[in-house]
Amino acid sequence: MVASDMLHSNNNTHVPPPDHPVINPKNYDDLLTVVSAIRAQVDVPLEAEIGIICGSGLGVIGDQVENPIVIPYSKIPGFPVTNVPGHKGNLLFGTIAGKKVVCMQGRFHPYEHQMNTALCALPVRVMHQFGIKTMIVSNAAGGINKNFQYGDLMLIKDHIFLPGLAGHSPLIGLKDPRYGRLFTSLHDAYNKDLRNLAIAVANAKKMRLFEGVFVMSGGPQYESPAEVNMFKTVGADALGMSTCHEVIVARQCGITCLGFSLITNIANLNVENSVEVSHAEVLETAKEAGERASSFVCDIIANM
Numbered sequence: 001m002v003a004s005d006m007l008h009s010n011n012n013t014h015v016p017p018p019d020h021p022v023i024n025p026k027n028y029d030d031l032l033t034v035v036s037a038i039r040a041q042v043d044v045p046l047e048a049e050i051g052i053i054c055g056s057g058l059g060v061i062g063d064q065v066e067n068p069i070v071i072p073y074s075k076i077p078g079f080p081v082t083n084v085p086g087h088k089g090n091l092l093f094g095t096i097a098g099k100k101v102v103c104m105q106g107r108f109h110p111y112e113h114q115m116n117t118a119l120c121a122l123p124v125r126v127m128h129q130f131g132i133k134t135m136i137v138s139n140a141a142g143g144i145n146k147n148f149q150y151g152d153l154m155l156i157k158d159h160i161f162l163p164g165l166a167g168h169s170p171l172i173g174l175k176d177p178r179y180g181r182l183f184t185s186l187h188d189a190y191n192k193d194l195r196n197l198a199i200a201v202a203n204a205k206k207m208r209l210f211e212g213v214f215v216m217s218g219g220p221q222y223e224s225p226a227e228v229n230m231f232k233t234v235g236a237d238a239l240g241m242s243t244c245h246e247v248i249v250a251r252q253c254g255i256t257c258l259g260f261s262l263i264t265n266i267a268n269l270n271v272e273n274s275v276e277v278s279h280a281e282v283l284e285t286a287k288e289a290g291e292r293a294s295s296f297v298c299d300i301i302a303n304m
């Protein structure tokens with residue numbers, strides 16, 4: 001199947017009913033309604049200390065959750081539903097290495113139908129309501145740094161949030177004080193202690209691991225060579241279409257964050273080269289590297 005067909009097929013496990021409502025992410029009472037709807041799905045109390053977001057093709061990280069309670073997004077009134085291949089669309093509650101986790105097996109992107117950055121980041125607020133103090137966020141990304149190879153992992157040490165700089169911050173227009181500080185600081189957004197822990201874990205596993213700056217573009221088109229060159233010039237090492245708005249909301253909620261990119265393709269800097277990126281290629285690399293990425297996440301959690 002070619003990539004363009006994949007993007008219009010629904011390979012997700014769950015299809016929502018046609019009248020599936022989606023909440024207003026800037027209404028705090030709507031958020032509480034979604035949280036109650038999730039609690040109503042099961043007859044055990046749900047809580048978690050660590051939240052995990054799986055990037056494209058990285059749902060395998062969610063397969064590490066022990067004794068999972070699986071709640072499809074389509075079964076949660078008010079919760080968005082994703083149609084992007086490689087994103088299963090399940091919220092999982094369970095444990096990894098004895099720690100209580102909640103895992104988003106599939107995320108939302110601003111380029112999806114009727115999406116915006118605030119709605120994409122709504123699940124972070126939901127996970128916060130279930131008690132998370134730490135969030136591990138992953139994504140598939142194109143490598144800009146010349147040292148990167150397919151399948152490399154890059155810890156995110158900082159980000160450039162292009163849609164946010166252009167007026168699409170998930171915090172815009174929030175007026176309910178229960179959301180927290182509007183003027184959220186992004187100092188240490190990708191926590192230094194957690195990054196040091198991740199580096200120690202990678203060293204113990206003898207894994208290649210880089211640190212770098214992640215840039216988020218709006219997508220869904222992949223970047224032109226001139227755009228890739230611009231991102232390189234401003235100091236970006238990897239580029240993708242997610243993550244920054246989730247981390248910003250997490251920081252507003254006081255959640256400590258660790259982020260990493262799986263380099264699924266090498267971004268093309270030369271307009272004379274004929275290099276076509278496809279989502280199929282992204283998923284293929286993620287499939288090859290998925291086990292390594294999930295074992296990395298489990299070991300980090302075990303050592304937290």
Ligand SMILES: O=P(O)(O)O[C@@H]1C[C@H](O)[C@@H](CO)O1
Pocket residue numbers: 054055056057084107109138139140141219240241242243278279282
């Ligand atoms: O969910 P992530 O950010 O991992 O997905 C990446 C960015 C685009 O959604 C898609 C491009 O192939 O993969």
